[in-house]
Structures are given as structure tokens and as C-alpha cells.
Amino acid sequence: MGGMSEPSDASARGVPGPRTAPQHTGPRPADSGPQHGGPQQGGPQQGDGQRTDAQPVDAQPVDAQPVDARDSGAQSAERSAPPSGGLRYVDVTGSREAAGRSIRLVDMARRLPQLVRRSLQLAWRVDRAATVGLLACQSVSGVLQAMGLLAIGGTLTALLAHGDVLHRLMQAWPSLVLLAGAAGARALLAITVNWLSSRLGPLMKREAEQMLLDGCTGVELCAYDEPDFNRDREAADRGAQVTGDLINEGQDLIAQAASFLAGAVVLAGVHPVLLPLLVAASLPQALSQVSAARVRYLANLRSNGDNRMLAVLRWHIYTKDAADQIRAGTMAPFLSGRYRDTVARINREDRTAADKGARMSLVGAVCGGLGSAIVWAAVVGLLASGRISVGHAGTAVFALQTVGQSVRGLVSVGSRAVRTGLYMDDWTGFLDKAGGFRMRRGARRPGPPRTIEIRSLSHRYSGKDRDALSEVSLTLRRGEVTALVGFNGSGKSTLSKLVSGLYLPTRGQVLWDGLPTAEADPQALWQQVALVPQDYARWPLTARENITLGQPSARGDTAVHDACGAAGADEVVARLGSGLDTLLAREWLNGEELSGGQWQRIALARAFFRPAGLLVLDEPTANLDPRAEHRLFQRLRGLARERVVLLVTHRITNLAVADRIVVLDEGRVVQDGTYPELAARPGLFQELLSYQVTADARPDAHEQPGAHP
Numbered sequence: 001m002g003g004m005s006e007p008s009d010a011s012a013r014g015v016p017g018p019r020t021a022p023q024h025t026g027p028r029p030a031d032s033g034p035q036h037g038g039p040q041q042g043g044p045q046q047g048d049g050q051r052t053d054a055q056p057v058d059a060q061p062v063d064a065q066p067v068d069a070r071d072s073g074a075q076s077a078e079r080s081a082p083p084s085g086g087l088r089y090v091d092v093t094g095s096r097e098a099a100g101r102s103i104r105l106v107d108m109a110r111r112l113p114q115l116v117r118r119s120l121q122l123a124w125r126v127d128r129a130a131t132v133g134l135l136a137c138q139s140v141s142g143v144l145q146a147m148g149l150l151a152i153g154g155t156l157t158a159l160l161a162h163g164d165v166l167h168r169l170m171q172a173w174p175s176l177v178l179l180a181g182a183a184g185a186r187a188l189l190a191i192t193v194n195w196l197s198s199r200l201g202p203l204m205k206r207e208a209e210q211m212l213l214d215g216c217t218g219v220e221l222c223a224y225d226e227p228d229f230n231r232d233r234e235a236a237d238r239g240a241q242v243t244g245d246l247i248n249e250g251q252d253l254i255a256q257a258a259s260f261l262a263g264a265v266v267l268a269g270v271h272p273v274l275l276p277l278l279v280a281a282s283l284p285q286a287l288s289q290v291s292a293a294r295v296r297y298l299a300n301l302r303s304n305g306d307n308r309m310l311a312v313l314r315w316h317i318y319t320k321d322a323a324d325q326i327r328a329g330t331m332a333p334f335l336s337g338r339y340r341d342t343v344a345r346i347n348r349e350d351r352t353a354a355d356k357g358a359r360m361s362l363v364g365a366v367c368g369g370l371g372s373a374i375v376w377a378a379v380v381g382l383l384a385s386g387r388i389s390v391g392h393a394g395t396a397v398f399a400l401q402t403v404g405q406s407v408r409g410l411v412s413v414g415s416r417a418v419r420t421g422l423y424m425d426d427w428t429g430f431l432d433k434a435g436g437f438r439m440r441r442g443a444r445r446p447g448p449p450r451t452i453e454i455r456s457l458s459h460r461y462s463g464k465d466r467d468a469l470s471e472v473s474l475t476l477r478r479g480e481v482t483a484l485v486g487f488n489g490s491g492k493s494t495l496s497k498l499v500s501g502l503y504l505p506t507r508g509q510v511l512w513d514g515l516p517t518a519e520a521d522p523q524a525l526w527q528q529v530a531l532v533p534q535d536y537a538r539w540p541l542t543a544r545e546n547i548t549l550g551q552p553s554a555r556g557d558t559a560v561h562d563a564c565g566a567a568g569a570d571e572v573v574a575r576l577g578s579g580l581d582t583l584l585a586r587e588w589l590n591g592e593e594l595s596g597g598q599w600q601r602i603a604l605a606r607a608f609f610r611p612a613g614l615l616v617l618d619e620p621t622a623n624l625d626p627r628a629e630h631r632l633f634q635r636l637r638g639l640a641r642e643r644v645v646l647l648v649t650h651r652i653t654n655l656a657v658a659d660r661i662v663v664l665d666e667g668r669v670v671q672d673g674t675y676p677e678l679a680a681r682p683g684l685f686q687e688l689l690s691y692q693v694t695a696d697a698r699p700d701a702h703e704q705p706g707a708h709p
Ligand SMILES: Nc1ncnc2c1ncn2[C@@H]1O[C@H](COP(=O)(O)OP(=O)(O)OP(=O)(O)O)[C@@H](O)[C@H]1O
Pocket: 225, 461, 462, 464, 468, 486, 487, 488, 489, 490, 491, 492, 493, 494, 495
């Protein structure tokens, strides 16, 4: 832990990113609210992904994959972007580009009702009263707008009629009262709509996040080995964050549509030719707006790889994790240079898009101006030919303005809503997809295992062309410590995860007292698992919570102290300012930082605290000092008395504690026996032993480097 780690690809993108990071040392974008050590860069509004009203359609992120993972379907424009020193991100499916190209007027018209429905569904789920209130306010507001426009007509007709001024004013006053009343009521309704929307937006966002979290915790662990799953999960996280915007956009759309309808009804009443004429005249401008939005969107899409690269660079430049290495390695000029080159490419892309968008807007504005001139000419023509009265002409002026504004508003809000809808698609798509990985195992609840039988087990990770484990058969027993040894990549951790039921075997079985892990209730099974993985979590929680994992024992702190004693973590806790109540987080989070070895002791205490029938220790002493390591191995035998213990370690000399040693090589069991047996038998174990003994015993091991010739 604590080494240089890259941000997740979503944290690297220029859009609202995920807030998920398993450990407080891990990277995460800055939009994640209270952070525990993640990057302060990036965040939700980076680079081209800035979501502003002024820029209605922005970047859709592409999906981070190493460049060689690109498939033939990747037709993304990112291919043409110059690589950023080898590593770059590509859209493996090209789906985002396709989605971007689909921003057309007709697609918008098709998608908008769907989006409004979707936003209302989610709103209904979180707050029915507010949803009903919103809809009611919008409907009433639309009706009032139509009444207001009609009242304008009545007022103008009365004021422009023949007769004395007093009489005309007397005729006009009911319409004037209606006009003022409608305007006042609409203003009040607008405030209410605003209030209800701001109440609903955050609720919807949190609900969407909650649904996503539930979706994620309920999937098989193997899902995380699927590139598609990871890509979709991060995209979904961004989608969850924009769900709150959808209510505002949905409301804007409803308001604009109501305003359009009100104006249209009034305009149609003035003269039937005016409405179609106005809509036809507004079309070129609407088309140019949508085209300009598409150009910006696609340009942002082309820069996405570079934007992600910027976030990766920022992460490494900003954070403490790499700060020492940047200094000691004098890397700052190199990293800044790469950052500057990447920024220059993005700027070029932005400028081209801005120029093209401006040209399109200009053409649209000219066409719009011509269209308006035709409509106004029609009004004048109708008035001159006596087909409409002066009062009607006045009404037409206001209605024309209303309809024109709402058409422009519909297009502008529509393109924003369509963009939000694309993000939302990622969210809903993921929730559906998570179903594909959702845990569907049996319902039988295993107790503490007496034996765990691994029967002809093979396992292959997704996308790999060879098995990580092949035809492994062995039996683990309660009261025994079984050690797994072998070279890096020989399959030790994989086997420990299969034994723990975290993975299900591709072939063969893991049987807990005869019950296959695939048929056991996973939650009940994991109640019986105490696991210290190689990369254990450093939860930004109190020391107590770090040990109990939020599941305290009936024995209270006594059980916690016992576990600490067994793990050597009692010394760590004793030095903490507030003992078990100390927050184990970085100082800027008001916590206390621990060293790597101190963390490892806490992780061990966590496992020893758990009343589980299987204890799995994967490299449990990698960070421990020799004394702590020695003590741990001394205690292991006692711990094994009531448990099945599986130990993965490279510390061969400490293996004497194990009842049985299983040697793995390239996913196969090549040796199996006690320490004395294996030490005496030629084979891989002897070889491993010889390296360690030789390294420790080498006379030159303790000499000064300068003493060598
Ligand atoms: N999540 C994964 N997805 C794909 N391949 C994986 C994954 N985890 C491990 N592997 C592959 O499976 C093989 C076995 O890995 P495993 O982690 O089990 O080895 P190990 O013996 O524990 O290694 P080490 O001693 O380095 O910890 C390796 O080739 C590794 O690349």
C-alpha cells in the first residue's frame, strides 16, 4: 500500500467521476465529498467535461483501456489523436461516438418524452408529494400563461377600440386584472417549482447512488475482472451523479413545452397560418443549434483520452503517494512537459470546434432572422388585408415572442437533457448489467467448516487464455495450518480466494463439509471467513471499527483487545491518542496515520477478532518487523486449533509452523508434505528454501556496498 497507484479511469476522466475508492489511500476524484486521501484534482468538472449551461452538450467519457485492448470495433476519433507517450485511453466500443452522432433534432424529439418520464419515475420513487406538486405547478403555470396571452389580446382589443378613453379602460380592466393576476400567480408557481426541484434533485441523486451501491455489493467478485463491468460501473457512477440534474431539465422542458402550447393555442386562434409559419421559420436556427452542440460534443469526445491522461498526470503530480519519487527522480520537468503537450492538443481540438460551432450558429442566426422577417411580414400582411384586427395583431406579437422563445428553449434544454440522458443510460444500463453478475448461489448456510475439500479445481480469469489453477485437489482440515508456497503468479492468492468462496471455480468444486461453495448462501459462508488479503483495506474509521468491521462482539472491547494482543496490534493501539476511538486516517482528516507494519497488525487483529471457521492469511507478515513476524508465527498454531488455517507466504523459513505445505507451480500442485519431508526431498520446495537460506546466509549480505571490487 501507499505506492504509486493510478487513479481509476473514471477519476481520470473529465466528467463527474465516481466516488468509489476502496481505501483511503486510494485515488478518487475530488467530487467525492469528504475524502480520505484521494486526489484533489479532477473531480466532477474537469477539462472538457465541464457541465455548464452555456455548453449544453459536453463530453461523454470514453472508457479507459490500455491501447492494446482496443478492438476492431473501436472507430473512435480518438484513434487519430497522437498517443501520449504510449499509454492512452480509448473507447473500446465506439458506442460513445455513436451516441454523440445521434444528437440530431429527430433523435432529441424521440428521446425527450422518454427522459421526462424517467426523471418523473425516479422523482416519484423518492418523494411522491413533491413530484405531484411539481407537475401540478407546471400544468397550472402553462394554463395561466395561455390565459395571460389571451388577456393581452382582450386588453389590446379593448384599448384600441373606438370610444372615449374611460369607456375603453372600463372595457380593458377585467383583462388587465387577469393579466396581472396570471403574471403574479406564475411568479409564485415558479418559486414553488424551484423549491420542489431543489428538494427533489439531491434526493434523486442519492437514491441513484444508493441503487448503484446496492447493485455493486451484490455482484460476484469476478465481475471486477471483467473490463466491461468496470468501465460500465464507472460510467454508471457518473450517471448517478447527474440524475439530480434531470429533474431540473425535465422541469425546464415541461415549462418550455407548456409555454409553447400556450403560445401556439393563442397564435392559432389569431390566424391558422401563423403557427406553422413560425415553427418552420424557427427550424433552421434550431437545427444549427443542435449541429453546433454535436460538433462540441464530438470534439470533446476526441479529447477525452487526453483529458483522462491529464487527470492521471495530475493525480501523480499532486498527491503525496508519488511526491517523494517525483523529487528523488527529478521527474517534475518531464511530467509538466507531458502535461503541457497534452493540454496543447486539447486546446487545438477545442479551437477547431469553437470555430465550426460559431460558423453554424451564424448561419442559423441569419436563417432565423430571415424566418422572423417572413413571420412578421405575414402578421403585417394579415393586418393590412383586414384579416386580423389590431388587437389580434398585438396578441400575435406577444404569442410569437412566447412561441419563438420556447422553441429555442426546447432545443437548448433538450440538447442538455439528451446529454444528461446519455449519462443516465450508463446508470440504468449498468443496473441492468449488474443483474448479469448478481450473486445467485444456493441458500444453504454452512457452519464453521471441519474440512474444506478442493476437488479437481481449475480456474481461469476472464479474458485469459490459460488457467490460473489447473486440476488442484487437496483437503484442508480444522486444527491444521496449511501453507501455500510457490513463485509469483503460481496461483496461491487465487486458490485462497476460491477456498474462501470469493470466486467460484471454473471447473471442479470447493466443498465445505461437503457443501459446494456455489450452492452455499454467500453471506452465511463469509460469516465463517476471516481473511487478510495481500492488499488489505485501510478503512478511514476508528481503530475499533477497523478491527470489528462494524460488527462488534457481545464481549465488547475485551474481544477487540484479545484480537489486538494476538496480532501484536496492542502496542499500536496503546500509542494512539484516543486508543480504540482514534480515527485511522490521514492527519488532514483529523486522524492518525499508521506505518505499513502497524496497519498490517491492525489487519491481522481484524481477522483474529472474527469468530470464523476459516482463517486465510495471504502474505500476513510482508510489512512486519522480524520480532512481530516471529511472534505471529508462534501464535498461529494456537489460532488454528479451532479453525481451518490457510497461509500464503514467501517466508519459507517460517513455514515450520505449518502442518502441511502445498507447493504450487504455474497453477498446479507440484509438491505436498510437511516441512521436514519437503526439505529433504529434491524439488521446487528445496529450490525455494535454498534461495532464502542462501540469501540470508551469504557472507557478503552484510558487507558495505563499497567493499565490492
Ligand atoms: N483478477 C485477475 N484477473 C486476471 N488475472 C489474474 C487476476 N488475479 C490474478 N491473475 C493471474 O492469475 C495468476 C495467478 O495469480 P495469483 O495472484 O493467484 O498468484 P500468486 O501465486 O498469489 O502470486 P504472488 O506470489 O505474486 O502473490 C497470475 O498469472 C495472475 O496474472
